[in-house]
Amino acid sequence: DAGITQSPRHKVTETGTPVTLRCHQTENHRYMYWYRQDPGHGLRLIHYSYGVKDTDKGEVSDGYSVSRSKTEDFLLTLESATSSQTSVYFCAISSPAPGTYDTGELFFGEGSRLTVL
């Protein structure tokens, strides 16, 4: 199994509070991702990183920010949590496709279940 650890695995919080989810990898992979998974929507990309301090927005980035100060850690922050951000959040890592700099296969963490009351 790929060395990906997400923390916390479960969190219940109140509307308006800040929340930070952490993703830690031991694989030294360059690319890291945060997805959210909701029934009927599949996986939706929130933000991704293609190197230390290099990040970009995904399709559902509003209300989220990220930081990557070290190769191994990718943090997802909800500055002021809302009930619509209740979801399961997955971190993923990727190495390039063989012989390229293109995104290759993803390896996923176990997920973090966030409930915003």
Place this chain on the structure above:
Amino acid sequence: AQSVTQPDIHITVSEGASLELRCNYSYGATPYLFWYVQSPGQGLQLLLKYFSGDTLVQGIKGFEAEFKRSQSSFNLRKPSVHWSDAAEYFCAVGARYSGNTPLVFGKGTRLSVIA
């Protein structure tokens, strides 16, 4: 940009029957293609991948998929389904020669297995 469609939201098959899950993509060149499986409460696990070469790809757990360029498809198959195959299955497509462009995932197909 690439896109992917999984036409079937939910499929039910009998244990021991064959299975085919559909995946159609849109991309202007030959894409990278992946199938993932997710058991309840778990993360996604890679079943198989296509980067280049032989268009029939073998994966784990007895699954295979065939890349058909003319049909823009990458359907997942298994000759005999086991009850433990009940899960959600996701197809994903990656863009070639695109640097760090992320994969795009389909919305998933939920597989139920009945006795």
